[in-house]
Amino acid sequence: MTSRRPSISPSFNVVATYHSLLKHDRDLTMPIAAIESLILGLAQNSSTTVSETLDLVSKLTCELKSGVANPISLSAGTDLFQQYLLSNLQRARGDFETAREHLVQNSRLFVERAKAARETIAGVGRPFIRDGHTILTNGGSRVVGTLLKRAAESNDGRGSVRFRVIYVVSQSGEAEEKETIASLRGSGIEVAEIPPTAIAYCMDMVTSCFVGAEGVVENGGVVNRLGTYQMATLAKAAGKPFYVLSESHKFVRLYPLGQYDLGIEQKIVDFRTAKVEEKDGQKDEGVADLESGKVGKGCLPGDQVDYTPPKLISGIITEGGVLLPSAVSEELIKIWF
């Protein structure tokens, strides 16, 4: 693995770094963790020329993408990073070294900016929530949690808003969801927890739906945890607006034509018969990879994703404002041109 690439110091394992970053900082999103891992990789390996750096970055990126089961979200970060480097280097007036130094030294800054984006989004999305509204949300999104918490607070001059929340709680019941629910309840907001099977049942009393995103794809659709597509379809059928909250660094250059076209393998639908067959360890593997050390994030039911097409989405709330799904591709084109 790493021994094939002489320019990388043998001790640097980008996949392990990525996973450990995610584990240690719960507030980090996958694209940012990817960018940080790449930066750490850059820091560890001195490269003095432009092409060496670009080469290094692309090698690290490949390694990262092949080592993680669902690389969609992190590829948003790696693509952004690569394109940024390319465009920076094209324009640099001989100052490659400073650019590199800046990147290496300021990785903390990028993380802070990314986290700050969450607050900005909460500010942008706040007017959507008004008195008497009932909000339906899928769990697991930190941005949505921030939005709801800010709306519940009464210290920003607009007064608090009296609204209710219906939280769709998955079986895996992540700690983050419980924490958000607890804090909302603590602020006096009524929160109901429902299983995913009750979404259609409760849809009539819902005013609007908010979900987060793991990745926003080129046509304005969203890749998010399994169950989002279901919620979006039901919301559309009931005529309720469905909003996606996402930082702009999650825009990924992918154009899926359907659920099964995401470029990742998820064994969500696994046919079997009563006949006993031995399939060799094929349960929920990610992209085919023979590395034994791989944890295989795709295994866990909590990490499965689905794709929500843009026609079901009423608006994408980013730190730059509310975007129509049709506006996403323009943003992506600008960094790729």
Add this chain to the structure above:
Amino acid sequence: MPSVMLAPTPGIATFLKHLKHNPVDASIENFVSLLKRRQIRSSRPCAIATTHLLLKVVATFRDRDVAKLVERIRSVGQQLIAAQPREMAVGNIVRRVLGLVREIAEDDADENPDSTSMGDSGYLPYSNLEPSGLPTHFSNFSPPKHGSALPQKSGLSQSDSNGGDDNSGQGAVAVEKQLDRRPPLLTSHTSYVASAMAPQVTSLFGLLSHPHTPSPTATPPLGTQSPVMKPGLTSRVLATIPDASAAKVDIKAEVLEGIRELLDELDQADDQIAAYALDHIHSNEIILTHTSSTTVQRFLLAAARKRKFTVIHAEAYPNDYLETHATIMQGRQKSAVGDDEDERWSPLTALGITVIMIPDSAVFAIMSRVNKVILSPHTVLANGGLVAAAGALTIAQAASVHKTPVIAVSGVYKLSPVYPFDTEELIEYGDAGRVAEFQDGEMVESIEVVNPLFDYVSADLVDLYITNLGGHAPSYLYRIVADHYRAEDVNL
């Protein structure tokens, strides 16, 4: 016209007269009271009145400082918008003028050698970039900053889009591009298009970019900047412009020129829209429309010169039916009241077009025979939806059941960059006495009667917008918003 004994009905004509003879502040007061009393209503008169007013405001502005001019226009704008928030055309014009001023100021800043120096605190690069340059690039492509809490209250508001966003290796490139692209203002009032299209680094890179200088204030872009940024930005730039008073006078003259172009645009909007009529109306078609809108009538008249078709006209009872009857029967005559335009146009029937007038309740019944629906909105919103006269939603929904195309015709001045967070707020309510007469004591006592004047039609019910710039899909409107308005002006 009115003799000495009869005072003219207050309206746009009286306002324009008043504007000619009175100082600016008095005119502002006059306009505000006209707006509040709804003596001036509907988008076009309001837009025209606002433009004239701003023309005078700029003309009488004595100071040399462009930043102060921006402030002055903003404060006037805030007064006007507060007077009647539902007349979005007023806000649109104010924002257009502000965008115009900013663009001229930036173009001017470019020409001066000082302004290309970027040794500064990193603010300069913002201004040197194209108008929809880095700091606000991202938000320009959104139905952006709505009229709410965001940028002022949350200290982190524009941080990510703005902060440290000047991939300043760009500075020189950006300046050059800007000089190349500086559109001669005279060619088109939609000249913002060119500058907005800059494929420069976007705020997606804002996450990673760094300011040119290592100054600690510039590096962390969080929090500190946004409220200060907007006015500070221009003034800092302009502080570097040599105080040749010739430069400043130029700016004012250019702004005035730009505002006059805006007036021209308002005048010609209907004509430009009507130019597209032949593309959309074909022989023997049955077109459904409602209300007495001038834009629609001119659109149909342009097609009627060459084609024969039928128009089914819903009368829009109770708010507009008398005008609708008059429009159908007589077209527009030179009205005694002295309307904003003195032009006359003949009714469609005079050109041999069959016009069938139907009550609003018959819309659904007749919809299966209709080929196209043409609506004229009061306001077009940034998400592609529109606010139109009451009855439009019924028509649009009936059309969607029958899969009939719905076309909305409006000038770009009706397109508002403010994102409609609550569509209920956009609906104005009128005189309930038109629905159920107050003389009907029993009715009035036991029933609550409301008379909404407008309907909100969502974007998925509209198929095409025909503006003076051509036809667009509702999903494309965000681009037009970005081309005409600056994100920093959305919150006035």
